[in-house]
Amino acid sequence: MPMSDCPGRFPAFVAPSHSNHQRCPGYVPGRVAPVRSPTPSKGPPPPPLKPHGLRLEQRTAPSLSVENQRRVPSLNLRQRKNTLICCGVSLGAFFLTLILVLSLTSGDELDENCPDHHLSLRSWNPGHQPDKDIVVQTGHLYRLESSATFRSLTIQSGGRVVFADNVDGSRNITLRTHHILIEDGGALHIGSPKCRYRSRATIALMGRSDNKDVPEVRFLGRKFIGVMSGGTLELHGTERVSWSLLTRSIPASGLATGDYAFQKNFSRGINFRVFDPDTSALLYAERYDTHDSWNDSLRLTQLLRSLPAGRIVAMAVGDSAVKSLVDETKKAIKEVLGSRFAYDLKYR
Numbered sequence: 607m608p609m610s611d612c613p614g615r616f617p618a619f620v621a622p623s624h625s626n627h628q629r630c631p632g633y634v635p636g637r638v639a640p641v642r643s644p645t646p647s648k649g650p651p652p653p654p655l656k657p658h659g660l661r662l663e664q665r666t667a668p669s670l671s672v673e674n675q676r677r678v679p680s681l682n683l684r685q686r687k688n689t690l691i692c693c694g695v696s697l698g699a700f701f702l703t704l705i706l707v708l709s710l711t712s713g714d715e716l717d718e719n720c721p722d723h724h725l726s727l728r729s730w731n732p733g734h735q736p737d738k739d740i741v742v743q744t745g746h747l748y749r750l751e752s753s754a755t756f757r758s759l760t761i762q763s764g765g766r767v768v769f770a771d772n773v774d775g776s777r778n779i780t781l782r783t784h785h786i787l788i789e790d791g792g793a794l795h796i797g798s799p800k801c802r803y804r805s806r807a808t809i810a811l812m813g814r815s816d817n818k819d820v821p822e823v824r825f826l827g828r829k830f831i832g833v834m835s836g837g838t839l840e841l842h843g844t845e846r847v848s849w850s851l852l853t854r855s856i857p858a859s860g861l862a863t864g865d866y867a868f869q870k871n872f873s874r875g876i877n878f879r880v881f882d883p884d885t886s887a888l889l890y891a892e893r894y895d896t897h898d899s900w901n902d903s904l905r906l907t908q909l910l911r912s913l914p915a916g917r918i919v920a921m922a923v924g925d926s927a928v929k930s931l932v933d934e935t936k937k938a939i940k941e942v943l944g945s946r947f948a949y950d951l952k953y954r
Contacts, residue, residue, distance in 0.1 A: 720801035763791025775804035790836030797842035
């Protein structure tokens with residue numbers, strides 16, 4: 607039984623009753639020696655444990671999630687770019703298809719040889735503006751769809767005006783103006799050599815050449831169609847069968863070898879013709895012998911003063927027409943027709 611006779615942490619033990627008890631070496635009275643387990647014998651190391659699939663995924667999951675978080679913005683950006691590209695391509699294909707459908711429904715198939723079929727052209731319906739000077743500037747590419755009226759038309763470098771046409775030739779367009787000026791690099795097209803204009807195109811020059819209300823162009827005047835160096839004017843209508851005027855019958859065997867010429871002798875004086883401006887029909891034809899007759903000169907004056915406005919008048923001098931041409935007649939020719947040459951006529 608343990609006993610303690612002094613203050614201390616270690617208990618005191620009573621010595622055994624038999625004194626002949628042998629003590630093991632290293633024995634210390636009153637102390638308890640811990641008993642150590644024997645050292646285990648060294649054996650082969652255990653085989654390494656194979657990691658479980660689920661646990662490996664669980665261990666790598668955090669790193670993969672971080673990488674995915676880093677990749678998500680770049681993937682979203684690529685997806686947006688691809689989406690925008692697809693949308694752009696789809697819209698382009700849609701508009702191209704729409705243009706082709708509209709062109710086909712209108713009855714005209716696109717032909718690269720026809721100047722009015724170019725996709726770069728923009729429809730133009732300016733209407734009638736007789737007091738306005740129109741300037742087609744650089745980059746303005748117009749397809750004239752209907753008749754129009756201007757005071758003047760100027761096509762600058764890089765500008766283009768094309769008359770619209772259709773298959774059945776029913777689109778008749780009339781352009782009325784005092785003058786048309788095509789500058790260097792400008793262009794006016796009515797058909798082309800490989801795509802003849804099938805409809806009726808009319809360019810009517812209005813007014814008189816001495817009208818001060820119309821600005822004058824240097825070297826060209828006020829009433830003209832002028833093409834400067836480097837400008838382009840293309841006029842190609844439907845080809846028609848050519849014809850010739852015969853002055854006598856041709857035998858079946860043909861004409862004899864030799865020179866042939868058609869000669870028309872103008873009568874002496876002023877040969878006068880009046881035409882209709884719409885149909886070009888000859889309305890009046892007469893000769894006034896102003897070389898020998900004052901009465902013919904007065905008759906011509908009265909006719910000029912009585913002509914309706916808008917008539918087309920042509921005069922040609924045969925032989926001589928000034929001997930009996932009075933000043934009143936010359937004044938009427940200048941005032942009514944705007945001719946500057948009536949006072950400059952000389953003998954023959």
